[in-house]
Amino acid sequence: MAQVRDLHVTKNIPLPTPATLMQEVARSNEQAEFIANSRNTIRDILEGKDKRFLLIVGPCSIHDTKAGLEYAQKLAKLADEVKDKVYIVMRVYFEKPRTTVGWKGLIMDPHLDGSDDIAEGLRQARTFLREVIDTGLPTATELLDPITPQYIADLISWSAIGARTTESQTHRQMASGLSMPLGFKNSTAGDLVAAVNAINAAGRPQTFLGVAESGVASAVTTSGNPDCHIILRGGENGPNFSADDVALAIDKLQSSDVSDAIMIDASHANCAKDDTKMPAVYRDIISQRAAGNDKIVGAMLESHLVSGNQKFPQPLEDLTYGQSITDKCIDFDTTVTLVKETSKALS
Ligand SMILES: O=C[C@H](O)[C@H](O)COP(=O)(O)O
Numbered sequence: 001m002a003q004v005r006d007l008h009v010t011k012n013i014p015l016p017t018p019a020t021l022m023q024e025v026a027r028s029n030e031q032a033e034f035i036a037n038s039r040n041t042i043r044d045i046l047e048g049k050d051k052r053f054l055l056i057v058g059p060c061s062i063h064d065t066k067a068g069l070e071y072a073q074k075l076a077k078l079a080d081e082v083k084d085k086v087y088i089v090m091r092v093y094f095e096k097p098r099t100t101v102g103w104k105g106l107i108m109d110p111h112l113d114g115s116d117d118i119a120e121g122l123r124q125a126r127t128f129l130r131e132v133i134d135t136g137l138p139t140a141t142e143l144l145d146p147i148t149p150q151y152i153a154d155l156i157s158w159s160a161i162g163a164r165t166t167e168s169q170t171h172r173q174m175a176s177g178l179s180m181p182l183g184f185k186n187s188t189a190g191d192l193v194a195a196v197n198a199i200n201a202a203g204r205p206q207t208f209l210g211v212a213e214s215g216v217a218s219a220v221t222t223s224g225n226p227d228c229h230i231i232l233r234g235g236e237n238g239p240n241f242s243a244d245d246v247a248l249a250i251d252k253l254q255s256s257d258v259s260d261a262i263m264i265d266a267s268h269a270n271c272a273k274d275d276t277k278m279p280a281v282y283r284d285i286i287s288q289r290a291a292g293n294d295k296i297v298g299a300m301l302e303s304h305l306v307s308g309n310q311k312f313p314q315p316l317e318d319l320t321y322g323q324s325i326t327d328k329c330i331d332f333d334t335t336v337t338l339v340k341e342t343s344k345a346l347s
């Protein structure tokens with residue numbers, strides 16, 4: 001008989017169900033309360049009811065939870081110092097969309113050795129999210145695989161859909177059912193249309209294929225997520241953080257009748273992925289907001305304990321502690337300087 005199935009599948013390993021993992025790495029009532037409150041604060045910022053500046057800041061990816069937790073503890077202290085002016089949410093990114101191939105993040109490969117132990121990755125992700133929340137910081141992540149949210153979304157305050165997936169119907173449908181506020185990046189080409197259409201689609205009811213808490217495939221129906229907004233991250237033709245770019249984006253959002261709240265990513269194509277250029281981009285964003293453009297509700301920064309990034313893969317024992325293995329980041333001292341400047345500029 002001709003083989004017509006699994007010609008290219010070499011393994012298919014069942015995972016623990018979302019319900020099992022949520023029981024094993026449980027969420028306390030205090031943690032649930034914290035997540036619900038932080039989501040409400042972010043909603044209020046998006047709607048302009050809370051005038052604080054929303055800053056999504058942290059490592060490009062979490063590859064070492066020890067360094068990640070040290071970062072979180074330092075950031076929590078800083079967040080407390082500026083809490084009247086800046087609402088800080090930590091980037092806790094476990095899933096990396098790759099341009100071609102590369103390490104796909106802690107959930108896909110938690111041992112950093114290509115063994116792709118996804119069950120352990122999901123366990124480590126939940127455990128780490130709880131630790132970050134316990135420092136007093138809300139959490140932000142990119143949701144990439146449409147099954148992942150069932151395992152971790154209850155511990156997340158804000159999510160992004162990345163530049164490579166904003167145009168995907170699968171991701172828009174997923175976003176329509178997510179319980180947290182969510183930003184859609186403009187496309188890698190730099191155009192805004194896909195993100196505007198995504199905000200529109202994710203705001204509406206959708207029915208699609210999903211996975212229930214019990215692990216069985218299911219037909220999911222959603223009511224639509226009203227808390228979606230755009231993120232300007234630059235594109236192939238250069239950055240899009242200037243006042244002119246922001247004015248064009250506001251126009252496009254308003255004429256499309258979707259939220260005109262704008263977040264600007266100072267990383268990625270807005271700084272040509274060069275950490276040394278990130279502070280100038282960020283300062284420009286803050287000066288626009290300080291000059292009165294309150295449609296700019298927030299910004300994103302990629303930051304770690306140590307600046308830059310390092311080659312990966314390489315022997316794990318040779319890795320520099322606290323330095324990114326994906327995109328380049330600014331270091332923690334630079335982060336402190338920028339956050340304190342923000343607080344002062346927005347006083
Ligand atoms: O932030 C992460 C990266 O920019 C994104 O995942 C693409 O990375 P790559 O081009 O190195 O694959």
Ligand SMILES: C=C(OP(=O)(O)O)C(=O)O
Pocket residue numbers: 060093097142161162163164185233268
């Ligand atoms: C991949 C990311 O961003 P973008 O989708 O803008 O490339 C990211 O923030 O890690």
